[in-house]
Amino acid sequence: MKREETEVLIVGLGPVGAALGVYLGRMGVSAIAIERDAEVYPLPRAAHLDHETMRLLHLAGGAEAVARASQPLSSYEFRNAAGELLLGFKPTGDLAPTGWPYSSMFHQPTLEHALRARLAEMSTVSTRLCHALKTYEVAGEGIVAQVESGDGVYEIAARFIVGCDGGNSTVRRKAGIALDDMGFDEPWLVVDTVLKNGVTRLSTIGFQHCDPARPVTSMPMAPGRHRFEIMLRPGEKPEDVVSDEAISAMIAPYADASALDIERRAVYRFHAVIAKTWRAGPVILAGDAAHQMPPFLGQGLCSGTRDAANLAFKIEAVLRGRTKDCLLDSYQAEREPHVRMITEMAVAMGRVVCTQDAEAARQRDEQMLAAPEASRMSPLLSLDGIRSGILESGGAIAPDPGFDGGRLDDAAGYAALLIVRAEDDASRAFAGAGGFVARLDALPDRAGHLAAAFGDRPAILIRPDRYVFGAGEAAALTGAWAAYLATGKVPVPAAAA
Numbered sequence: 001m002k003r004e005e006t007e008v009l010i011v012g013l014g015p016v017g018a019a020l021g022v023y024l025g026r027m028g029v030s031a032i033a034i035e036r037d038a039e040v041y042p043l044p045r046a047a048h049l050d051h052e053t054m055r056l057l058h059l060a061g062g063a064e065a066v067a068r069a070s071q072p073l074s075s076y077e078f079r080n081a082a083g084e085l086l087l088g089f090k091p092t093g094d095l096a097p098t099g100w101p102y103s104s105m106f107h108q109p110t111l112e113h114a115l116r117a118r119l120a121e122m123s124t125v126s127t128r129l130c131h132a133l134k135t136y137e138v139a140g141e142g143i144v145a146q147v148e149s150g151d152g153v154y155e156i157a158a159r160f161i162v163g164c165d166g167g168n169s170t171v172r173r174k175a176g177i178a179l180d181d182m183g184f185d186e187p188w189l190v191v192d193t194v195l196k197n198g199v200t201r202l203s204t205i206g207f208q209h210c211d212p213a214r215p216v217t218s219m220p221m222a223p224g225r226h227r228f229e230i231m232l233r234p235g236e237k238p239e240d241v242v243s244d245e246a247i248s249a250m251i252a253p254y255a256d257a258s259a260l261d262i263e264r265r266a267v268y269r270f271h272a273v274i275a276k277t278w279r280a281g282p283v284i285l286a287g288d289a290a291h292q293m294p295p296f297l298g299q300g301l302c303s304g305t306r307d308a309a310n311l312a313f314k315i316e317a318v319l320r321g322r323t324k325d326c327l328l329d330s331y332q333a334e335r336e337p338h339v340r341m342i343t344e345m346a347v348a349m350g351r352v353v354c355t356q357d358a359e360a361a362r363q364r365d366e367q368m369l370a371a372p373e374a375s376r377m378s379p380l381l382s383l384d385g386i387r388s389g390i391l392e393s394g395g396a397i398a399p400d401p402g403f404d405g406g407r408l409d410d411a412a413g414y415a416a417l418l419i420v421r422a423e424d425d426a427s428r429a430f431a432g433a434g435g436f437v438a439r440l441d442a443l444p445d446r447a448g449h450l451a452a453a454f455g456d457r458p459a460i461l462i463r464p465d466r467y468v469f470g471a472g473e474a475a476a477l478t479g480a481w482a483a484y485l486a487t488g489k490v491p492v493p494a495a496a497a
């Protein structure tokens with residue numbers, strides 16, 4: 001059988017596999033990215049991206065296309081059957097410190113086409129549509145995979161296989177990795193619509209109608225599109241709800257069905273699962289293959305993008321012999337608590353929305369409405385940073401202060417950044433080793449976000465995934481970063497050891 005060799009085999013070219021491929025390609029890693037289907041996934045999925053993810057997708061070549069065809073969310077409101085506010089979030093109209101809107105409402109295929117176009121420019125990555133992973137074996141330090149294409153089955157030998165192959169992941173199942181089920185499993189019909197007559201929006205408010213008689217989500221997407229999600233009632237089957245007539249009747253309280261075209265519809269079970277192991281030797285999982293969450297926070301794709309950004313620089317460091325596999329042990333250690341925290345929030349929100357028992361809904365309303373209305377509406381939904389893989393002074397998402405008329409991210413690319421008040425031997429050595437170094441006073445930082453992150457410290461080191469690694473003396477930061485890359489562990493300061 002024909003056999004090819006590569007450094008990384010990426011299985012699945014959804015948004016996570018495509019972003020990972022671009023990050024690896026930017027670092028010159030050789031990879032083969034295989035995708036079973038010819039086209040991007042045709043059914044309705046992500047509608048929301050947060051500002052952190054837009055930034056990571058910008059580094060992967062996907063954010064501009066989204067920005068051109070998206071709109072911000074003016075608020076996200078959970079209201080009961082009577083229309084009273086149970087819970088809400090209202091982002092400011094300003095850009096986030098990352099330089100992107102807090103929320104971008106979009107159309108997932110737009111992103112996937114843009115990422116694939118960027119991936120096609122990567123000279124070290126070979127992209128193969130209509131090539132499906134059949135199986136693989138671990139062989140020595142790597143794997144040998146069997147891949148089926150129109151020309152038959154062939155083998156790919158790789159140092160790493162990364163399963164970005166979605167919720168039903170072949171890579172995960174073949175590795176025998178079990179899922180931790182977080183106890184949420186609810187059936188919903190998801191309907192994407194296109195507004196007629198050039199209408200760009202029905203509403204800029206994301207609305208969860210927590211009506212026990214029929215929970216419904218109404219959500220703006222890209223201009224000209226609107227999403228409805230409709231919970232199935234107990235005993236209802238998919239075939240009872242998917243017809244045009246049934247959909248028109250169910251969305252009647254929210255929109256005139258004659259003013260829109262139903263573009264696509266699907267019945268999903270919204271569930272919450274996290275793989276128990278995200279890496280087994282050369283086998284790694286990312287995105288939906290590693291975790292799936294209900295969409296009430298709009299964070300599944302965002303989380304998968306964070307996985308790709310966390311992983312790519314570590315894979316490259318191992319492949320280039322700068323470190324051992326132990327650096328990859330930090331991948332799940334850093335990502336899983338973050339994903340778990342978000343999944344728990346999404347499940348908690350889902351439990352508010354998915355209440356179908358009238359008495360339980362009455363009690364929910366009584367409890368939630370007891371709090372003053374002002375405290376039920378938060379200014380914006382901000383996520384915690386990471387808790388390991390950072391120094392004590394790190395963990396938050398770094399601001400992008402701008403650079404040379406553009407974004408600092410454009411200049412730095414997908415790499416670690418050191419920003420200093422004044423250059424010194426440590427910063428020169430960091431630059432000499434290929435790191436990106438900028439002086440604080442050369443950066444516009446118009447809103448002062450970076451200055452605030454600095455405080456009175458002399459330097460900040462930012463990881464390739466844009467979390468602040470730490471703030472302090474440049475020599476201490478670069479030393480700790482080198483130690484982290486070598487071992488996957490952040491050295492404990494002498495005083496605390």
Ligand SMILES: Cc1cc2nc3c(=O)[nH]c(=O)nc-3n(C[C@H](O)[C@H](O)[C@H](O)COP(=O)(O)OP(=O)(O)OC[C@H]3O[C@@H](n4cnc5c(N)ncnc54)[C@H](O)[C@@H]3O)c2cc1C
Nearest residue numbers: 012014015016036046047048133166287288298300301302
């Ligand atoms: C209704 C709904 C709403 C959502 N809303 C949001 C939202 O607002 N915001 C958000 O961030 N997320 C949202 N999500 C989640 C988001 O869509 C997913 O998290 C995201 O698509 C996962 O990307 P992925 O690349 O990991 O997997 P996928 O997009 O599933 O891609 C996996 C790819 O692998 C391919 N593949 C599978 N098996 C093989 C094989 N054996 N060989 C080769 N290729 C293979 C598949 O064909 C597919 O292209 C939503 C999901 C749903 C269902």
